[in-house]
Amino acid sequence: MIKSACGLDCYDACSIVSDNGKLKGGEDGFTNGALCSILNKQLHQAPRIDTPTIDGVEVSMDEALDAVAKVLDSDALLYRGSGNMGVMQEVSNLLFKELNATIATGSLCDGAGDAGIRDGRGVNRVLTPEHIDKAEVVVVWGRNIETTNSHLMPYLKNKKLIVIDPIATSLAKKADIHLQIRPRSDFYLATLLTRFVIMQDMQVPNDLADVDDFYDFSRGFRIKLLIKHIGVNADEIAKVVEMLNHQKVVHLVGVGVQKYSIGASVLRGIDALCVTLGHYGKEGCGVSYLGDSKLGLDNPFALKSKTTSKVNTAFSDYKSVLIQGANPAHSMPNSNHVIKELKGVENLIYFGTYPNETSALAKIVIPSKSFLEKSDVRLSYSDYSIKAMHPIIDNPNALSEYEFTQALYRRLGFEGLQEEQYYLTHWLDQGIDGVSPEAKNMLEFDEFEFIDELDDEFENIRNLTDIKKIKEEMVESDYWLITPKAKHSINSQFVRSHDIEVHSILGFKEGQEIEVSSEYGAVEGVVKINDDLRSDCIAIGANVEGVNRLTPPIVSDEGESACYQEIKVKIQ
DSSP, X not given: OEEEEOOBSSSOOOEEEEETTEEEEOSSXXXXXXXXXXXXXXXXXXXXXXXXXXXXXXXXXXXXXXXXXXXXXXXXXXXXXOSXXXXXGGGHHHHHHHHTOEEEESBSSSHHHHHHHHHHHSOOOOOOHHHHTTOSEEEEESOOHHHHOGGGGGGGTTOEEEEEOSBOOHHHHHSSEEEOOOTTOHHHHHHHHHXXXXXTTOSOOTTOTTHHHXXXXXXXXXXHHHHHHXXXXXXXXXXXXXXXXXXXXXXXXXXXGGOSTTHHHHHHHHHHHHHXXXXXXXXXXXXXXXXXXXXXXXXXXXXXXXXXXXXXXXXXXXXXXXEESOOHHHHSSSHHHHHHHHHTOSEEEXXXXXXXXXXXXXXXXXXXXXXXXXXXXXXXXXXXXXXXXXXXXXXXXXXXXXXXXXXXXXXXXXXXOOOHHHHHHHHHTTSBTTBOGGGGGTTOOOOOOOOOOOOOSSSOGGGOOOHHHHHHHHXXXXXXXXXXXXXXXXXXXXXXXXXXXXXXXXXXXXXXXXXXXXXXXXXXXXXXXXXXXXXXXXXXXXXXXTGGGSSOOOBOSSSSBBOTTSOEEEEO
């Protein structure tokens, strides 16, 4: 029997056990013996890269590594994905530091929201399931827990529940209140709710600095215009304000709310609402976003180096590019342009586990081990755990990140790389009984700083002067694009789809072939009728082939994050 942890990129960070080769969930924490469908059904069925190749021809591992060593120099770029959450992924930073080469930084996921939380309260901490369990009211804000965080569901039982989401998820249908808001209106909703809280003097702490200034800022938006823009009615707003008037309220916020240029402001707005109600620094209260799993820990791979943006990387500026565990040809915004850039790289190297759109473009392909085949350490942005990951399956035909880095160190004559166990022990020894020391600081934060300005060029709401203009915007022929996570996939890994979800009111038929387009490109797919959507929205999952031909290559105002949903699309 081998005890380990799941390395897939999700909130839960489940413990796993291999009993004579059969996987099951660990009994510790909140996994409770269960495994998700991705690990249980899909992981072993997905096609693997099992042989190194150069220009499509099978070669030995030594030949492939020799070829990589010949082309890596200071004019190289490392572009790393995050589908596997083991800390040893980052060991390749040491190699690129020695090369004096460039590393792509930023986020395709959560960077804007993280920046917003840090701007407001100084630090981005995790709220554990046990803490969430102590809440009286839970606000699920743009987060489909049953898809992305299923092991949290038992902790929501017997709570008053508010769901804020443009999609009527199954959880929304069970909620006491569901605000089916217009996409990209989350900041305006949070600001409106905070304004009403201050107006009614509901639990507002007496020592809260700058709250009056924030109230003055919020008054710059006309209430009737905001309500129309958000796409709800005044009675719904009043019910939410009333339900928030409890002592213990937790907001569970998803990454979808910050896939915009103003993504940082969205999280600052939600934080402001909670702080104004006194829902901070005590049990059963706070905002739970993607916490920083490395917070307070010493990271031996965090080195100063040359960097470039991960959102709109100019791949063709580099002679050699190492793609490690990523699929930018699918996952990056404006993928038509990304593919063109990748084709312009003289030496494109793919080091990964699964074949995909990017590996098909690579000159050199080297198979990497999955998290079931190597030693690693799994941190968690859900419960502060630090879990050792042990090899369950033997795979002599692939390399771990450490083995790959070690092989190139030797070929290039570099020194200073420690033994693998040194790094593993370094991470594990920072925990106390398998838990990060930051767990004890969970409820602490710096003095809160309210937002006092918003520069929103995409939707200049402050300059709208009449409700008629809002109505005209709401009935125009373009549709908001929503790019949610898929239940049985991790972005482009595992199950793919061609489904384009639309409301039946648009007049399309189930199974009909349609084309969705934006200024950046087009994607063809098959209609899936979903009347749980707002009629002004189209949902195309992150696992749909070609979805990012539609998305914009812009970087968020803060946090160096992708803005996948800062776009409207057309249907043919």
